[in-house]
Amino acid sequence: MNFFTSTMRNVSQSTVRRLSLYLRCLEDFRARGIPTVSSRELAESVGLTPAQVRKDLSYFGSFGKRGLGYSVQDLESRLRGILGVDRGWGIAVVGAGRIGLALARYPSFRTRGFELRAIFDNDPAKIGRRWGALTVQDIDKFPKVARARGIEIAILTVPESAAQEVADRVVAAGVRAILNFAPAGLQVPDGVAVNNVDMALELEGLAFALANGEGSGD
Amino acid sequence: MNFFTSTMRNVSQSTVRRLSLYLRCLEDFRARGIPTVSSRELAESVGLTPAQVRKDLSYFGSFGKRGLGYSVQDLESRLRGILGVDRGWGIAVVGAGRIGLALARYPSFRTRGFELRAIFDNDPAKIGRRWGALTVQDIDKFPKVARARGIEIAILTVPESAAQEVADRVVAAGVRAILNFAPAGLQVPDGVAVNNVDMALELEGLAFALANGEGSGD
DNA sequence: ATATGTGAACATTTTCACAGCT
DNA sequence: AGCTGTGAAAATGTTCACATAT
Numbered sequence: 185m186n187f188f189t190s191t192m193r194n195v196s197q198s199t200v201r202r203l204s205l206y207l208r209c210l211e212d213f214r215a216r217g218i219p220t221v222s223s224r225e226l227a228e229s230v231g232l233t234p235a236q237v238r239k240d241l242s243y244f245g246s247f248g249k250r251g252l253g254y255s256v257q258d259l260e261s262r263l264r265g266i267l268g269v270d271r272g273w274g275i276a277v278v279g280a281g282r283i284g285l286a287l288a289r290y291p292s293f294r295t296r297g298f299e300l301r302a303i304f305d306n307d308p309a310k311i312g313r314r315w316g317a318l319t320v321q322d323i324d325k326f327p328k329v330a331r332a333r334g335i336e337i338a339i340l341t342v343p344e345s346a347a348q349e350v351a352d353r354v355v356a357a358g359v360r361a362i363l364n365f366a367p368a369g370l371q372v373p374d375g376v377a378v379n380n381v382d383m384a385l386e387l388e389g390l391a392f393a394l395a396n397g398e399g400s401g402d
Numbered sequence: 403m404n405f406f407t408s409t410m411r412n413v414s415q416s417t418v419r420r421l422s423l424y425l426r427c428l429e430d431f432r433a434r435g436i437p438t439v440s441s442r443e444l445a446e447s448v449g450l451t452p453a454q455v456r457k458d459l460s461y462f463g464s465f466g467k468r469g470l471g472y473s474v475q476d477l478e479s480r481l482r483g484i485l486g487v488d489r490g491w492g493i494a495v496v497g498a499g500r501i502g503l504a505l506a507r508y509p510s511f512r513t514r515g516f517e518l519r520a521i522f523d524n525d526p527a528k529i530g531r532r533w534g535a536l537t538v539q540d541i542d543k544f545p546k547v548a549r550a551r552g553i554e555i556a557i558l559t560v561p562e563s564a565a566q567e568v569a570d571r572v573v574a575a576g577v578r579a580i581l582n583f584a585p586a587g588l589q590v591p592d593g594v595a596v597n598n599v600d601m602a603l604e605l606e607g608l609a610f611a612l613a614n615g616e617g618s619g620d
Numbered sequence: 621a622t623a624t625g626t627g628a629a630c631a632t633t634t635t636c637a638c639a640g641c642t
Numbered sequence: 643a644g645c646t647g648t649g650a651a652a653a654t655g656t657t658c659a660c661a662t663a664t
Contacts, residue, residue, distance in 0.1 A: 196654080196655065198655075199655090200606075200607055200610050201603060201607060203606075203610075204600075204602070204603045204606045204607070205587070205603075207606070208585065208602075222622090222623060222624090223623075223624075229587075230587055231587060233656080233657070234623090234624095235656075235657055235658070235659095236656065236657080238623090238624065238625065238626085239625085239626080239655095239656075239657085241624095241625090242624090242625055242626065246624075246625065247624095248623075248624050248625080249623085249663080249664065250622080250623055250624040250625080250662065250663040250664055251621075251622045251623050251624075251663065251664040252622080252623070252624085252664065253622090253623065253624080254624090266610070267606045267609055267610050267613070268609040268610055268612060268613025268614070269606055269609050273605075273609055273612070275605075281504075282500075282503070282504035282507055283501075283504045283505075285504075286499075286500035286501045286503075286504045287601065289500055292602070296602050296605070296606075297606075297609060298605055298609075336612060337605065337608055337609075337612070360612060361608040361609075361611060361612050362608075363604050363605060363608060367426065369447070369448055369449060375615075377607075377608050377611035377612065379604045379607055379608055381599055381601070381604060382422075383505065383508060383581070383599070384422070384426075384510070384514050385419060385422045385423075386581050386597040386599060387491075387493075387514070387516055387555065387581060388418075388421075388422045388425070388485045388486075388487055388514075388515075389415070389418055389422070389595075389597055390555055390579040390580075390581060390595050390597055391485055391486040391487050391491055391516075391555075391579075392418050392421075392484070392485050392486055393579060393595035394486060394491070394554060394555070394578060394579050394595065395485070395486025396486070397593075414632080414633070416633080417633090440644090440645065440646090441645075441646075442645085451634080451635070452645090452646095453634075453635055453636070453637095454633095454634065454635080456645090456646065456647060456648085457633090457634075457635085457647085457648080459646095459647090460646090460647055460648065464646075464647065465646095466645075466646050466647080467641085467642065467645085467646075468640070468641040468642055468644080468645055468646045468647080469641070469642040469643080469644045469645050469646075470642065470644080470645070470646085471644090471645065471646080472646090
């Protein structure tokens with residue numbers, strides 16, 4: 185039992201990542217009309233152990249029925265609540281290069297609890313261009329636009345050399361979560377969350393695995 | 403001391419990821435003409451503890467000089483060797499959509515030990531298009547082309563619905579490392595390494611952090 | 621009968637602290 | 643004096659096993 189102990193400090197990064205996997209899986213089960221799922225089935229679908237699944241969930245409450253399992257619909261909406269994707273977070277892409285624009289086309293922002301609300305760049309040649317429903321805006325207008333549109337998460341797809349400066353600016357504008365695609369270790373104040381996506385790092389992990397004759401990554 | 407114990411089983415995933423961080427950092431130090439670095443300096447640059455740095459390195463050997471620190475050049479080339487990026491791994495991008503093409507333009511494949519040697523798709527409208535020095539090829543020719551060009555790592559940027567099938571095909575063609583951008587848990591035989599890059603998962607991690615008022619991701 | 625939720629055992633990873641080299 | 647390399651301690655994460663509920 186767990187009465188929403190307001191501050192949830194003691195849940196590991198890996199647990200949160202696994203919750204995302206469970207959520208994706210549950211969406212799939214629901215789409216296939218399956219009403220109920222056991223920790224074993226869930227575990228098999230994502231390649232983990234039943235105990236791991238139950239332990240992960242137990243950090244947040246008791247969502248199952250003993251002898252029966254979990255209601256797919258119910259657990260799905262619980263996980264949405266826990267992960268905080270039961271509301272639409274305002275997102276901006278900063279850096280209207282190839283990668284930024286490709287990500288901006290990511291189809292399922294909306295269905296996953298996120299809303300792309302702005303795209304920024306500092307290149308006059310790019311500013312003003314339309315991209316889907318949005319127009320590329322001048323990065324100098326970030327603070328104003330961010331406030332107006334409720335930008336809460338910034339996706340940084342700028343060159344490495346600009347990454348820290350851009351990060352400083354979006355943080356100064358009140359953004360407290362950054363998804364960073366530049367191969368850089370961003371320096372941010374406490375209270376700002378950063379997740380890095382780094383292709384070079386992933387490739388090097390694979391090179392290591394190949395060079396050492398080992399299978400499996402994550 | 404460590405006489406290249408042929409099989410290096412007992413080094414964690416996270417250690418390998420940190421080695422990549424150290425490597426990037428050392429490249430930077432070298433570019434700035436700094437000849438020597440201590441575990442403390444290295445640690446500060448990547449946001450870790452000195453002990454962590456030393457322990458990570460100690461799994462592979464003793465690369466420093468007591469009282470002095472590490473030679474930047476030397477440690478850099480040691481890490482290149484350990485990670486296996488002191489040779490050019492043959493890479494193919496499978497899926498010539500926006501993301502695939504954007505990644506194919508990733509500038510520093512070569513400088514980082516990787517060579518993009520082919521791009522594939524199954525869409526007749528895309529096959530035959532040129533992209534930089536490469537031409538988009540029919541996925542049906544993957545086995546032949548992979549053999550001819552020495553493709554060792556496949557970057558999958560195909561829709562979720564096609565991911566598993568494509569994975570099966572590249573594995574059947576002898577590829578033993580996959581960098582998967584589809585939001586999917588690929589099923590692969592033992593001895594095949596998979597790394598997943600999943601934007602939805604990263605965003606959910608940030609949403610969780612925001613919803614729970616916590617800073618820091620990785 | 622079946623499957624959860626969880627304290628306790630176990631395993632892994634990180635940090636400490638210090639001996640040993642330069 | 644300064645900094646590495648590393649066993650040992652501490653912390654963290656995972657698995658077990660079983661009491662408990664349906």
